[in-house]
Amino acid sequence: MNLVRWLLLPWWATTRAMQIAIGALLGLILLTFGAIAVFHYIQHSSMPDSADMLSIINLLVWALLLPNLLVLARDARALRLPALEREAVISLGVYAILFIVAPSLLFNPPGFTTAQFMLALSLCAGIGMAYMCLPGYFALVIVIGWLLYDHAGKALGWPQIGQAGSTTWVLPTLILLLLAIAWSWRRVLHNAVSASSYNAPMILKFRNNAWNNRSAGIGNNGGSAMIRQRPNWMLSQPDLRRCGPEYPQHSLRLAMGGMFMPLTVTSRLRQCAFFVLPSLLFVAVMMLLSLQNHHGDGALSLWKAGGFAALVWGGGFGASMLAFACLMQLAMRWRSANAELPLLTLLPGLPAGERGKHALLRAILIPALRWQLALWLVLLCCMIGLHLSKSSDVFLLLTPLGAMGFTIAFVLLIVGGKLPRPWASTALGIFGCVLINVSLFIPALNDTSTMRIGGGSLLELLAAAWIVLGSVLLWLGYRGWNGVVQRRHLFLPS
Amino acid sequence: MSAMIRERESATTAALDASGLVHCYEGSNALCGVDLRLEAGSVLGLIGRNGAGKSTLIRAMLGLIEPLSGSAFVLGEPALKLSDAVKARIAYVPQQPEALAWLTATQMFDYLSRFYPRWDRGFVLRTLDRWQIPANRVLAKLSPGERQRVDLIRALASQPELLVLDEPAAALDPVARRDLLREVALRAGEAGATVLFSTHIVSDLERVASDIAFLHQGRLLLHCPTDDTKERYARLWLPANESASAPDVALSRHGHPDGSVSLVVERDAGGRWPKAAELPGARIDALGLEDLFVEIAE
Secondary structure, rough: HHHHHHHHHHHOOOOOOHHHHHHHHHHHHHHHHHHHHHHHHHHOOOOOOHHHHHHHHHHHHHHHHHOOOHHHHHHHHOOOOHHHHHHHHHHHHHHHHHHHHHHHHHOOOOOOOOHHHHHHHHHHHHHHHHHHHHHHHHHHHHHHHHHHHHHHHHHOOOOOOOOOOHHHHHHHHHHHHHHHHHHHHHHOOOOOOOOOOOOOOOOHHHHHOOOOOOOOOOOOOEEEEEEHOOOOHHOEOOOOOOOOOOOOHHHHHHHHHHHHHEEEEHHHHHHHHHHHHHHHHHHHHHHHHHHOOOOOOHHHHHHHHHHHHHHHHHHHHHHHHHHHHHHHHHHHOOOOOOEEEEEHHHOOOOHHHHHHHHHHHHHHHHHHHHHHHHHHHHHHHHHHHOOOOOHHHHHHHHHHHHHHHHHHHHHHHHHHHOOOHHHHHHHHHHHHHHHHHHHHHHHOOHHHHHHHEEOOEEEHHHHHHHHHHHHHHHHHHHHHHHHHHHHOOOOOOO | OOHHHHHHHHHHEEEEEEEEEEEEOOOEEEEEEEEEEEOOOOOEEEEEOOOOHHHHHHHHHOOOOOEEEEEEEEEOEHHOOOHHHHHHHHHOOOOOOOOOOEEEHHHHHHHHHHHOOOOOOOHHHHHHOOOOOOOOOOOHHHHHHHHHHHHHHHHHHHOEEEEEEEEEOOOOOHHHHHHHHHHHHHHHHHOOOOEEEOOOOOOOOOHHOOOOEEEEEOEEEEEEEHHHHHHHHHEEEEEEHHHHOOOOOOOOOEEEOOOEEEEEEOOOOOOOOOHHHHOOOOOOEEEEEHHHHHHHOO
16 A cells, blocks of 8 residues: 555655654653643633644654655665656655645635635644755754744744734745745755754754764764764864963863863853854844834833743743753763773873862863853843743753752762662753753743642742652762762763 | 882893783683783784774783782782883873874874983984885874874884784785884894784794794783794694594684594693504694684684
């Protein structure tokens, strides 16, 4: 039965690891939708409409599952299997009918005409597909575009998706996305781009094992494959001036590489620019729109809602991302037997014993924590500017502190050779992630003090969860510290 | 007390001294009580199949991993607690080196030269030029062969007294391999360096190794001077009717479909082959190093 084959084709074209990730994500979405339904039932409020849910599902299916057909088509062409290459395209068509045309005809969400709903779903599908089929830097364009639509569009009075007149901008955007996807599809099919190139579509980079750390990626030893993919002008320039036995901490940081490495001033500025420029771009766009709009208080509230929210989210998520990057990098360093560990073990001139252990911990923790601390301070400034409720302030400020707690505890565990089993680390990571996300959402919820879940209020439950997380991290940190003290030397692989 | 005596003894003679090393990975034994002593000034070739435990043995002997049991001494000091003075006399090149991928070769040498008191900058420049390595390209962007050569230069530039190379020729082309072997022979011959290197390539062993050690499934099966192997080991073939008389002690034993047996046997202290060699129909075949390796490893 060809139809079944076309439906299963993207699943077959997906790697096992990706299949597990998709399965987990779908499970999470179902749980989220279930939780939303329960929440709305408890609050006696109306359910989110089917249009939103279908849009999210479309976005995820076209971003996670269907781009694998591009890889399949490329491989089919390389293997001289034109029928399979055709089937990949047909499969795309089948999914378009199933996920865009059919829902548009079957469902009739309030406020949408069939054509408008079909366009809205197509736009979500196009965004998802473009995200994976275009080079990574297009993701930024997509995110900025979405923020412009979400924040500035409302202020400028652009017709929102589904409203009369929205076709004037949805249709051209959709056509642009489809043209970009077609261009990328053709480029990949004709082998005009290598998976290791900086311009490679995201799906090829994922397929190149960049995402699961097998041969590349953030946690890989120094990200060798990641370094290979970067053009020379994007490579970090190490500051070699203060290296040698007289500067153990600086030397150790250089040997750790990545985010720990001391950089030259130019290189540090360039690195900062990569992180700061997109944020500044967003802020500048928001300010410009506010000025053009001349809405007075409206613009001010827009600025507060958009700009400050971005800073708060950046602060909260930024600290978590920093912790994740630092720990992944370190875990791989302490797992790799052919890399820096043997070199550092046999390097003369580094301090030994307790002095050596302290120098190493300082070399690792200071670079990781100082950025997290900086983000915490940014967050603190935002708190002052936003005048939020006390509970929101407390929970928002806890988010970077939680990330710092994770960093300290897991650094000690990795270096001390006491890392828990992967399932335990993952479970704790997920718990921490959920807690940080929920805490970040607190200011967005109205009247949190009266929200009740089960027997207690939401805030009491959150506070209890933070206490549990803090206690677990404290215990893990103590366990890690014991490992550090007991180890014969700290460069033994975990 | 005995450890102290052992330490003192090791300090006098052995460059590397391991006894009773046991280690395992995820439940499977990598080393099963290995004893190995490497005398100063010798060139020991460590040979064995993939997964035999060569790299693990080298790492345990240098204190790069903590074995489950057993002890290892490097130039007389416990491997897990080496002083700076001893570290400055050792160089180790791992299999497929990956260290400091974010630096260029020039930056890496600049960095490391500050730690080694006897760093030979001239050698670095000469060899980089001779081996035509792009010194200003980050190591991650070099080919595996170039990366291995950079690491070999790094190891040799510190003018070590003990040079440990884990499959150093794995990624090298024949020209570079010959260059490396010449360098190793030169270091051992002229500078009196002690060298331990693991390899699959038997011809490399024959060319430079003064001693060989054969590791098989985590056990050291033989350790002797390279020149002695032909004299000391041979294949004993016994016909089917005499197969029951095969000696119990043998390095390997293979039964054939016709009922005959072949074994790798060793001369005893008096230089005699096992008695079974005198049985009617029995045959002793001399073995080259490669044949010996294949016979044992199969």
